[in-house]
Amino acid sequence: MNASTFTARVIASTGADVVAAVAGAAGAMSGPLHGGAPSLVLDMLDEIGTPARAAACVAEAIAHGRRVMGFGHRVYRAEDPRARCLRDTAEGLGGERVALARAVETAALAQLRVAKPGRALYTNVEFYAAVVLERAGIPRELFTPTFSISRAIGWTAHIVEQVRDNRLIRPSADYIGPSDRTLTP
Ligand SMILES: CC(C)(COP(=O)(O)OP(=O)(O)OC[C@H]1O[C@@H](n2cnc3c(N)ncnc32)[C@H](O)[C@@H]1OP(=O)(O)O)[C@@H](O)C(=O)NCCC(=O)NCCS
Incomplete structure (x- = not known):
């Protein structure tokens, strides 16, 4: 289950109200590893600037251990099918971006593919979503809220079900820290 939907269900399961559960889901959604990625995709494209700089900039990011925004998925080990649809839409619009x-x-x-062999990192939904949302005239700081408005339907359906x-x-957690410590007053 994705992070924001799970967050909504956890909050709903405590008996908190729908507003609390949806607000919590929106908070999870805002993170750059989840729904906060598309505006960072645009920041990255701005920084790269021209196609000629693409390979060198990507190499530098990977060499410094930074995530290339819009690639990889917690579950998918193939191209995100939504990325394919949005790539087609972006290409239909055309332009320098x-x-x-x-x-x-x-x-x-x-x-x-070379830097992370065996990891199967492909384009995710956020990469071309960023390009299409920008072309639609939506300011980048509203990308995640725009996504969240549509996701709210799913979140509330999950809340109702919960x-x-x-x-x-109440997930369990295994403590793996040191044991047998002496406490001194
Ligand atoms: C989505 C994401 C959080 C999944 O993380 P994950 O499940 O830990 O990723 P995986 O298990 O498939 O791969 C982990 C390895 O690949 C690397 N990796 C994963 N995505 C990467 C990316 N976009 N750029 C560079 N390296 C990446 C990790 O650093 C890690 O390397 P290591 O094993 O040497 O430490 C991750 O791919 C990411 O941060 N993507 C960029 C942000 C993004 O686009 N988010 C929107 C997701 S829809």
């Missing part, structure tokens, strides 16, 4: 995105994607896929047959969600 799309050409830059294509160059960055080509460089990122090739270099991630509440209908509720039991407090």
Whole structure:
């Protein structure tokens, strides 16, 4: 289950109200490893600037251990099917931004394959979503809220399902720290 939906279900399971559960989900969604990625995709494209710089900039990011925004997925080990749809949409719109995105994607896929063998890192939904949302005239600081508005339908459906047959969600955790410590007063 994705992080924001799980967050909504955990909060709903405590008996908190729908507003609390949706607000919590939005908080999880805002993180750059989840729904906060698309505006950072644009920041990255801005920084790269031109297709000619794509390969070198991607190489530098990977060499410094930074995540290339818009690539990889917690579960998918193949191209995100939503990325394919949004790539088609972006290419239909055309323009310099799309050409830059294509160059960055080509460089990122090739270099991630070499740098992280066996990890299967592909383009995710956020990469071309960023390009399409920008073209639609939405300011980048509103990308995540725009996504969240549509996700709120799913979050609330999950909240309703959780509440209908509720039991407090309480994951277990294994303590792996040191044991047998002496406490001195
Ligand atoms: C989505 C994400 C958090 C999944 O993380 P994950 O499940 O830990 O990733 P994986 O298990 O597939 O791969 C982990 C390895 O690949 C690397 N990796 C994963 N995504 C990467 C990326 N986008 N750029 C560079 N390296 C990446 C990690 O650093 C890690 O390397 P290590 O084993 O040498 O430490 C991660 O791919 C990411 O941060 N992507 C960029 C942010 C993004 O686009 N988020 C939107 C997701 S829809």
